[in-house]
Amino acid sequence: MFRLKYDSAAEAVHEAMPAAASEALTLALADACHDPLAATQPYGEDDEVVRMLITEHAFAVLLIGHQTKTITVLQVTYLG
Numbered sequence: 001m002f003r004l005k006y007d008s009a010a011e012a013v014h015e016a017m018p019a020a021a022s023e024a025l026t027l028a029l030a031d032a033c034h035d036p037l038a039a040t041q042p043y044g045e046d047d048e049v050v051r052m053l054i055t056e057h058a059f060a061v062l063l064i065g066h067q068t069k070t071i072t073v074l075q076v077t078y079l080g
Helices: 008-016 019-034
Strands: 003-006 050-054 058-065 070-078
Touching (some): 003 019, 008 019, 008 070, 019 050
Parallel strands (some): 003 070
Antiparallel strands (some): 050 058, 058 070
């Protein structure tokens, strides 16, 4: 199980999203904490470190810390 960490700007965007979009992103992030590679897609080159998580209304860029068992949310974009 991976532990979730947030960049402060990414957290602010997530918190400002409408409830349904925020909940969908929260559930997707929970899935990523259980299996980050299966729940995400490569961001650029597939280095298994920088990944993206896409929901119907949001896009998140994640940094996967395999050694530290952390997922850092670097950016959240609300797609509307």
